[in-house]
Amino acid sequence: MNALSNEQGDNEHNVIDSSNGEFSNPDYYLNRELSLLQFNLRVLEQASDENHPLMERLNFLLIFSSNMDEFFEIRVAGLKHKLETHTGQPGPDGLLPEELLESISAITHEAVERQYRILNDVLLPALREEGVDFLRREDWTEAQIEWVKKYFREQIYPVLTPIALDPSHPFPRLVNKSLNFIVPLDGKDAFGRSTGLAIVPAPRSLPRLIRIPDEISESGDDNFVFLSSMIHAHVSDLFPGMKATGCYQFRVTRNADMEVDEEAEDLASALKGQLLSRRYGDEVRLEVADNCPQHLMHYLLEQFELTEKDLYEVNGPVNLARMFTSVNRPRLHYPPFTPKLAPVVKKSETIFDAIDQGDILLHHPYESFQPVINLLAEAARDPKVLAIKQTLYRTGTKSEILDHLETAARNGKEVTAIVELRARFDEESNIEGARRLQEAGAIVVYGVVGYKTHAKMLLVVRRDGDGIKRYVHLGTGNYHTKTTKLYTDYGLMTCEKSMGQDVHKIFQELTGMGKAARLKQLKHSPFTLHPSIIEWIDFETAQAQAGKPARIIAKFNSLTEKNIMQALYRASQAGVEIDLIIRGICCLRPGIPGLSENIRVRSIIGRFLEHTRIYHFHHGGDELVYCSSADWMERNLFNRVETCFPINDPALKAQILEQGLHIYLRDNSRAWELQPDGHYQRVQPQNGEEHFIAQQSLLDTLGG
Known part of the structure; x- marks a missing residue:
C-alpha cells in the first residue's frame, strides 16, 4: 500500500478531539461559503477604487464575474446537491444548506446589481471619455451599420x-x-x-x-x-x-x-x-x-x-x-515592471554555482522566476545531471517547464513528473502535458489515489566528485510562468543536504510504496503538517501562560480547519498576539471578548493576487519561519500532498519576516480587516498617516 494510504489511519489519531464542546458554539465560526462571497465582494469593490488605473478597474470587475461563475459551478452546485440528496450536515457555524442558499441568493443578487451599475454608470462612461467606447446599436453611424452588416454576413452568419x-x-x-x-x-x-x-x-x-x-x-x-x-x-x-x-x-x-x-x-x-x-x-x-x-x-x-x-x-x-480586451492605452493600465534577477544568479556562471554559494530566496512577482527556468534548462543539458523529478499542478499548455523536461528526457536524463490531473479547470492542459512528457520518454505518475498532489517541488540529482548532490526548488506557488508574474509567491533554491534528502523521500512516497517517510526538515501533509501546526500554536500558548513573549503571524489563502481555529482561540485566551493575513476564506471570528480579542485578521486585495503561505512563530526566540504550499484547510492538511519548508538562513528569515509579513500589517490602503460579524472593513490612514501600499512598496524595493 502507498505511504499516503498506509498511514491514513495513524494520521487521524493526530487530529485533536474537539468533541468536548469547549468551542462548539456555532457563533464562534463564520460560514465558509459566505466568507468566500465576502472575498468576491472585496474584489468587486476594486472596480470602484479610483486609485487603480481605469482598465485595471474593468479587469477587477471581470475577475469578479469569473469568480462568481466558479462560485456557482462549485459551491452553489454542491449545496444544491446536498439539499436534493438530504446529505447536508451543518458545519461549525450551524447553517444548513437551505439556509445558506437563501443567504447566498440575497447577497449575490445585490452584488450582481451593483456590478452592472458600476459597469454602466461608472466604468463605461469613464472609458468613453478616454477614447475607449463600447458602442450600442442605437449609436452606430451609417458607415458602422454597413460594416456590421458585412461582418455579420461574412464572419458570424456562417x-x-x-x-x-x-x-x-x-x-x-x-x-x-x-x-x-x-x-x-x-x-x-x-x-x-x-x-x-x-x-x-x-x-x-x-x-x-x-x-x-x-x-x-x-x-x-x-x-x-x-x-x-x-x-x-x-x-x-x-x-x-x-x-x-x-x-x-x-x-x-x-x-x-x-x-x-x-x-x-x-x-x-x-x-x-x-x-x-x-x-x-x-x-x-x-x-x-x-x-x-x-x-x-x-x-x-x-x-x-x-x-x-x-x-x-x-x-x-x-x-x-x-x-x-486588448486596448493600447498604457496610462489606463499599471505601469509595466521588470522582475529583478537575484544578484548571485547574475554573477554566477551556472545556476548550480549560484546555489552552491547558499540558499536563494525568490519573491515573485517582484523577483524573476527565471532562476527556476534556468535550473531546468541547465539540468536538461548538463552531462553531470543524472535525474530530474518535479511535481506539476498547474503549468499551462505552452510551458517552458514542459519544454525543458522534454529535452532532458530526450537527452537521456531520468525524468520523473508527478502530474496532478485533477487540478480543477486545468485537467485538460495537464492531460496534454502528461502526454507530451510520456512521448519524450519521461516517467509520468498521476499522484496517489484519494490525494491531490499540491506540493511544489523540483529535485535535480547531479554528480559531485565521487558522490551526488541534490539541488532543490520548493515553492508556495505553481510552476506556471504566467502566474509567477501575477501572483505573490516565495520559492527557495537550496542544495542543503537534509532538505535534498527530505524532498527525495517525498518523491519516493509519491512514486513508490511503503511507510510514511521520516523527514528531518520538511513537514508534509497528510502526515506531519497538521500536528506540527497545532504543536507550534500550543507552544506559543504555553509560553504566554508562563508570562513569556509569544507571537504568531501567518499568511495564507484560507482558514477553515476547526482544530487549528480552536488552538488559535486557546492561544488568544492565553494572551498570544496573533495576526492572520488571509486573502480569502476565514471561518474564525476575531475580536470576540474572552475568546479571540487577541486575534486580528486582515485581507490584502491589490494589483497582484496574494498567494504566499508563510507561518511564523516566536517559539521562545527561535523565530520559526516556514513557507508552504498549504492553506489551513481540511483538504490541504488531510486530503492533499503538501510541503512546508523552513527558512533557516538568518538573513532570508529576516527578509521574509519584513517583506512577507510585517509590511502587510502596515498596509493602510489595500487592507481590509475582518470584523466579528463576518464583514470586512476597509483600512484607512489614520491621524494624518500617509497612504502605504505593501505591494507598491515591494515593487519599489524589489522590482525593476
Whole structure:
C-alpha cells in the first residue's frame, strides 16, 4: 500500500478531539461559503477604487464575474446537491444548506446589481471619455451599420445554428456558461411551421467583442461592438420569411464539479470522459437580459428546472468574464515592471554555482522566476545531471517547464513528473502535458489515489566528485510562468543536504510504496503538517501562560480547519498576539471578548493576487519561519500532498519576516480587516498617516 494510504489511519489519531464542546458554539465560526462571497465582494469593490488605473478597474470587475461563475459551478452546485440528496450536515457555524442558499441568493443578487451599475454608470462612461467606447446599436453611424452588416454576413452568419422549438426540435441541451439568445418569431417558415420561438447559440469560436476599424470609428477612438449586438441587429436574417419580434441573451451556469473514479485503471482516460460531463451538469443559475419579457424568463426557468431565486436579470452582457480586451492605452493600465534577477544568479556562471554559494530566496512577482527556468534548462543539458523529478499542478499548455523536461528526457536524463490531473479547470492542459512528457520518454505518475498532489517541488540529482548532490526548488506557488508574474509567491533554491534528502523521500512516497517517510526538515501533509501546526500554536500558548513573549503571524489563502481555529482561540485566551493575513476564506471570528480579542485578521486585495503561505512563530526566540504550499484547510492538511519548508538562513528569515509579513500589517490602503460579524472593513490612514501600499512598496524595493 502507498505511504499516503498506509498511514491514513495513524494520521487521524493526530487530529485533536474537539468533541468536548469547549468551542462548539456555532457563533464562534463564520460560514465558509459566505466568507468566500465576502472575498468576491472585496474584489468587486476594486472596480470602484479610483486609485487603480481605469482598465485595471474593468479587469477587477471581470475577475469578479469569473469568480462568481466558479462560485456557482462549485459551491452553489454542491449545496444544491446536498439539499436534493438530504446529505447536508451543518458545519461549525450551524447553517444548513437551505439556509445558506437563501443567504447566498440575497447577497449575490445585490452584488450582481451593483456590478452592472458600476459597469454602466461608472466604468463605461469613464472609458468613453478616454477614447475607449463600447458602442450600442442605437449609436452606430451609417458607415458602422454597413460594416456590421458585412461582418455579420461574412464572419458570424456562417457559423450560427438557429434552433426552432417544435415537437421535432425540443429545447436544446446548452453548454455550461455559453451565450445564447431566445427569439420570439412571427410568420411561417418554408415548411409551413409557426413555432413562435427559437434558440440561437453563439459559438465559442466567435469573439464576444469586435473592434471597429479605425477608418469608420470617426473619432479615432478604440471602438468595440458586442457580438450580442451584432446578432440582435440581424437575427431576422436567420429566419427567412419570418420576423423576429425580439432577441434576448441568456446564459445558464451548470454544476462543473467532477466525480472521478479514483480506482479507474486509467485515470487520464476516466478524467477525459468526465470533462465532457462538466459542460452539461445540472443547472444552478440562469442569467437573462433584463429587457426579456417575463413570460420568456419563466419559460427558460421551466426548461432548466430552476426557481426565481436562481434567476439573475442583468443590464448588459450576460458573459462579462469574456469581455477582456486588448486596448493600447498604457496610462489606463499599471505601469509595466521588470522582475529583478537575484544578484548571485547574475554573477554566477551556472545556476548550480549560484546555489552552491547558499540558499536563494525568490519573491515573485517582484523577483524573476527565471532562476527556476534556468535550473531546468541547465539540468536538461548538463552531462553531470543524472535525474530530474518535479511535481506539476498547474503549468499551462505552452510551458517552458514542459519544454525543458522534454529535452532532458530526450537527452537521456531520468525524468520523473508527478502530474496532478485533477487540478480543477486545468485537467485538460495537464492531460496534454502528461502526454507530451510520456512521448519524450519521461516517467509520468498521476499522484496517489484519494490525494491531490499540491506540493511544489523540483529535485535535480547531479554528480559531485565521487558522490551526488541534490539541488532543490520548493515553492508556495505553481510552476506556471504566467502566474509567477501575477501572483505573490516565495520559492527557495537550496542544495542543503537534509532538505535534498527530505524532498527525495517525498518523491519516493509519491512514486513508490511503503511507510510514511521520516523527514528531518520538511513537514508534509497528510502526515506531519497538521500536528506540527497545532504543536507550534500550543507552544506559543504555553509560553504566554508562563508570562513569556509569544507571537504568531501567518499568511495564507484560507482558514477553515476547526482544530487549528480552536488552538488559535486557546492561544488568544492565553494572551498570544496573533495576526492572520488571509486573502480569502476565514471561518474564525476575531475580536470576540474572552475568546479571540487577541486575534486580528486582515485581507490584502491589490494589483497582484496574494498567494504566499508563510507561518511564523516566536517559539521562545527561535523565530520559526516556514513557507508552504498549504492553506489551513481540511483538504490541504488531510486530503492533499503538501510541503512546508523552513527558512533557516538568518538573513532570508529576516527578509521574509519584513517583506512577507510585517509590511502587510502596515498596509493602510489595500487592507481590509475582518470584523466579528463576518464583514470586512476597509483600512484607512489614520491621524494624518500617509497612504502605504505593501505591494507598491515591494515593487519599489524589489522590482525593476
